[in-house]
Amino acid sequence: DQQVKQNSPSLSVQEGRISILNCDYTNSMFDYFLWYKKYPAEGPTFLISISSIKDKNEDGRFTVFLNKSAKHLSLHIVPSQPGDSAVYFCAASGASNSGYALNFGKGTSLLVTP
């Protein structure tokens, strides 16, 4: 049962524009959310996280928004650059899984075109 869902397998955006990647979750016990970026043949790298006590967290060009009532989070990349082309995974953890393990979505492949 997929508890973290990324419903868009792929997204294409022009360089300089905003990329918005979406993620939905079903488990109301999740209280910590992360985004990872993965290039082919490499391990995922941590990008940004947000705790459920916040609704926004910003780090440079990357901003994550959390809407707890809708069980939805999104990652905004502004402005998008060709080097941002990668697969982005949303992940969540919470008291229901003892907090150690992350539940990952299936990923969204972002392509930023020049």
Added chain:
Amino acid sequence: DVKVTQSSRYLVKRTGEKVFLECVQDMDHENMFWYRQDPGLGLRLIYFSYDVKMKEKGDIPEGYSVSREKKERFSLILESASTNQTSMYLCASSFGPRGTQYFGPGTRLTVL
């Protein structure tokens, strides 16, 4: 910088072989994890360990076992490799119960 290393980037094995995948982290992290990544399925947790000699099953432990004899090293064992275990295997480590997980580069395993 956290460094997580995996013993091989690419591995080819035959059906029925015993396979060892090794992972080492250099940041004294308590928690270590093994995932597999398959197209369209994302990352799925196989096993994790929150202390030396401790292990917990993840979502897909069948056909796998693990060993954690030292804090820095976490091994994934395929007792008898099968073709459906062809996948990208990713190791990760974290500090504390809610720490950010840091991943190794992955091992692309092909079972023929």
